[in-house]
Amino acid sequence: MNTNQETFFETNDDSSLNNNSFGIRAKVIGVGGAGISLVDGLRFDNFDFVDNLIIDVDIKAVADSLASQKLTFGRRHTRGMGTGGDVNLGKRLAEEEKDKIRKELEGVDLIFLLAGLGGGVGGGAAPVVARLAREHGALVFAFTPLPFSWEKTRHAQAEECLSELRKHANAVIPLPNDSLLQMGGEDSTALECFAEAGRNVSRGIAAICNIVYKKGMIDVDFSYLRKVFSGRGGRTLFGYGKGSGTEGLREALRDLLVCPMLHMPDVSKAADILLIFIQGGTSLSMSGLQSVSKEIRDSFKAGEDVVFGAHVDENLGEEVKITILGVTSLDPLVPTADVAPVAQQVLELGKNPKQSHRSKLEITNTSPEKTSSMATRKKRGRKSDNKEQNTFFFMEAENQRGIFDDLPSRNMYEGEDLDVPSYLRRGVKIVI
């Protein structure tokens, strides 16, 4: 570690692992064909302690994978072949062999579920896996590719699976194939776009794992993460941005705000629960982090439930990366008795000089009374909570939820939702 950063790393003596998260077990689980390829495509550095498990009915697909743990099921019915896209079959087979799946979930605290919801196993079995995992008390984050909207029946099927999965997982981040075409540069090939989807999943998982496992300038422990994400997740948002140079942090913020992943239909424009993870070189400044995190929280109308992590990575030089993951809560946020509200927690931790790296953010400004009253508000009533917005002009205003989002029904025509921009449905790349 660089000596400049010393003040922020008092406890960062012998190990880079966060002691508070010692013994927390995380597992990446790929379900079905798309899930397996995502697991195989994951690239993390120094995350050997995260197990990879893949689950499928297709024996060959499982055999070809590089994952460390493998599970096949449904052999009696499919003789080791796929489900042919039959969601009900995928679901039934998973239910039949749920004990086998349960075994793999034992003792795991944090699960990253990767499944393509257009497939029979991904769409059918993933919600079952999520349910079983929740029954074991695990925190479940799901990253789910969705078929292109022109694949009409598959797309409709995937949306049903998505809402099924949302009943069980703590947060489901959809990765619509429509959005892939919007990623990368103007000339990127389809393959590069799909690789970008894989990178998105890696980014998301890495952000959460970093916050939980690694020691940095600002961390939270797993129990806090679990508390914040404990509800049932509704719509989510997921985005990232990067910047470099002296204004790296500001540039990363600007990049984040125009991230294509944040400008898709069905992406929440506001988050009841928000996770912010910032990584940067040694020049990352505390005041910069503070103002940027405030702007992010304001932009996404985040309430009190913010998980903030900031890490210094010397290899990044002048580069800064921001990753955010937000969830609208479907259950009213009732504070649980055994966990202190953020403010108190941070304040208490702040008293301990050994852990002062946690207390630098002005999250502490909130008084406990305010915390509890705001924590009980339901999901949509946040507009008035943000009187002192001081964010980017173009991201301000109240109508952030997409222009036709207030309509009760979708505008379906021959299986396509006409309210979704044509360029997304037609795969026309928009370069800004």
Add this chain to the structure above:
Amino acid sequence: MSKIIGAVEIGTSCAKALVGEVTEGKSLNIVGKSVRKNEGMRKGEIVDFRKVASSVHAALEEAEKMSGTTVDSVYLAQTGAHIKGSFLRGSANVASPDGRVSVDDLQTAANEAKRKQPASGRSYVHHVRMPIQLDGRSVEDPVGMIGKKVELIYWSIEGDESAIRMNLDLAHNYGLEVADLILSSIASSTMVAGPDLRRAGVLVIDLGAGVTDLALYRNGNVAYTGVIPVGGDHLTGDLSMGLRVLEPYAEELKLEYGKAQSDPSDADQQLWIIGNKTIGDRKVPRKTMTDIIHVRVVELFEIISKELGDLLDTSELGAGVLLTGGASRLPGIEQLASKVLGVPVTKANFPSGLGNELAQPENSTVLGLLHYGLEDHGLPGEQHKPTNSGFIKKLGGLIGI
């Protein structure tokens, strides 16, 4: 002796009210006019009743004030994705022993045609009568002619009952009677396509903010009407998402720089999103903006083409396709529409004599309401309906146009 009539169009972007003075039952002068922004609607349907009510009432009040008089009854436009049209037929044998057609025979045929009730939760908006058939021949007025059987055909438009009722309530809450509910597409095509164009065959596409209204005429008669729930707001929405800017900025960019087809001059052009270069302002390529609009417009006309199917026949559309409505202001839209539809497309003109301020594409529906309302659409021999007849009576029942 002059008569005051009003017209109200509750559009997705604006509520519009007109007050007209009819002198000697013939010439129409527009003596009051008002347009108020409407924020309570999406795609032609009401999502916030109170917001809509306040803008409609403000528009009416202003139009009345301007005219210096009060309006008792109005013609009201109706549109929305829930609207569907179909042909209804009814016939009657000529009752009198001498074989002369009487007004009663026509009434019997009309009642039979309109006997079919819409499904529950639906109600009729508008019956557009085709020429009367006497023993298989089209006749203008068969009363007194000799024949065996009269047949009446209506292009009947029905819609969601609660949506229609809300629309009516907006007028009633202001203390107004609704003289007639008129389908928006029929109103605007009355305005921009005169009888000669309708005889030649014409398709009028009214590109509104929320929805696109279609009316197709063959041999002077309505052959099809339709509503497509895509309008100018979708362009704004697409731009807002694609350029990642807030809706009001997207709207301004659309109005200022929007066009249907990109051209080489766009290549290196960059547009400021807000324009005042404040913090947070950034530039977007003009080509990107045009591309976003282009795909949406192409898709819209593809849907129109699919909806019309065989009706989109160049040989039956002597007068081609006319575009009107606010979104028809988009430069280049007629060329693009022509390419997609494969039929000549032009922007519609207004009859001369209208002031410049009124003769704007977004006004064709509200102007058309007055014109359509003034025409006599009743059956021959039938009393022209007094304008203060309650409309609610007709809801779910028979509309004697």
